Amino acid sequence: MTEITFIGFGEAGAIFAAALAKRAAITIWDRKLTQPETRREMVPKAEACGVRVARSLSDALHNARLVFSAVTAAEALNVAMAAAADLRSGQTFFDLNSVAPATKLAAAELIEASGANYIDVAVMAPVPPKGLQTPLLIGGPTAEIADAALQALGFNSRYHSGEVGEASAVKMCRSVMIKGLEALTTECLSAAREYGVEQAVLASLHASFPSLGWAGELPDYLISRVAEHGQRRAEEMREVVKTLKDVNVSTAMSEGIVSTQQGLVDRLKQQGLSYAQLTPFRWRQALESLKKA
Template sequence: MDKSMIPDLSGKVIAIIAPGNMGAGLATRVRAAGFSVRTLLAGRGEATRMRASQAGMQDASPPDIAACPVILSVVPPGRAHVLARELAPALAAAPVKPLYVDCNAVSPETVKVIAETITATGAAFADAGIIGLPPTADGPLPVIYASGEAAPGLAALNHAGLDIRVLDGPVGAASTLKMCYAGIGKGLTALACAMILAAERAGAGEALHAEMERSQKMLLGRLEGSIPDMFPKAYRWVAEMEEIGGFLDEERPESGIYRGMAGFYDRLAGDFDAQGPEIAALKRFLDKK
């Protein structure tokens, strides 16, 4: 690997954008390892600013972000390329180029487009996928898988409280892993919710629960955790399902499964906001004993 791609972390400062649950959780762990964390708060709401404050994240300008040796992009999929374009002028102007790491749930094709935007500024780029829940101060860490020529340089963050695992593959390999893993986990949640709602509509919810308790006890136990956890996140999973559908190739029938899941999660997100009947039905099913 080109030594210019190895970030200098001696100043113990990195950037994490943005301070959502995952970004703030990662920032908490990095700060516990003695690092300071910069982020972008311009135009963000009070709840986001409060979360950033609680995680000890410092508001910074784009040039200050570009001056960090490592920038972790941790945003909703639809914002991934937008953020790269917004930071590109500051990255191009930076005298010392950072390592820009896209950690978002986007398809391999999308991440390659983002890589082109970043590398055109002279900055190094690594593709990454986060697998696991947002970390708490003393809870388990998610794993950050990274790929691409510059990915080995990211391993230095293992000394900054993170769990980085470098894949032997090009830009796109880490995103492929993320797409496949999310497609299984979040796909199972969507399939289960669709069938539970169908059973509830037809008056068979109680019988379905009883049969799953008898023959699929482990699966039912998993769903009792994963379905309620999905409710406030469903809106974020819409774009992720769309990315997975694109990753699978629109000419393949299975691509349509995930496009359908995107629409399903969008409907559940609206129902959750409105405290509607479908979320209530799912809760009712899971509360059956």
């Protein structure tokens, strides 16, 4: 069986690993495994997914042919640096992390110095609910070969470029819009709720953009993504800011998105609220819970 390792066993890593466990030997490693409290949660999760828990990062990489890094944006380069010490020729490192092209290039330099192949992967949609069918753009000198390997495993991948960083540039530029829409909705409806005019605002938005779902579940979905993943999204948007600065584009909007994404998460923490306590998520109730806590 193909030996595959996932570094990072959060939402994306766990979904991909569980799906691949039916057709490959999967090992996982996550720095949370070194902390007793989070290890107690992660080990049963790994067992339920049918994957092996490594003793260390070095152990996780030892027999792996394919290595997937699916950590937070803030840790992406650190993981590449740590993994490079144990990687060797014949292994392929797939960097799924949402970071700036310059960060991907720095990671590629580290990985390729070890003799392993580096693949820039841009995850172009939320991994749930599509799982392996989530669209991926990939790039790098050996990306065409890697694309065939991914598709053989059931991934919905597509070769984009032979250059590291180009696939991620697509993702980063897209994130300005996607994460921005989430942040704008959070800010817009938070204010509308305080003035008691949210119904009129939503009706107006629906009239202007009837196909988007403003009269339905779209507001709940957009704000829920901030409440659940705002920390990770803020880290990604800091990489977007870096992406824009590298080509001398104004970062005003992207810096505002960082503030709004991080701000809602910080408010939840300050009030002692978790996302689980707000599910099933309804944006009005969530905002009221913040006021009551």
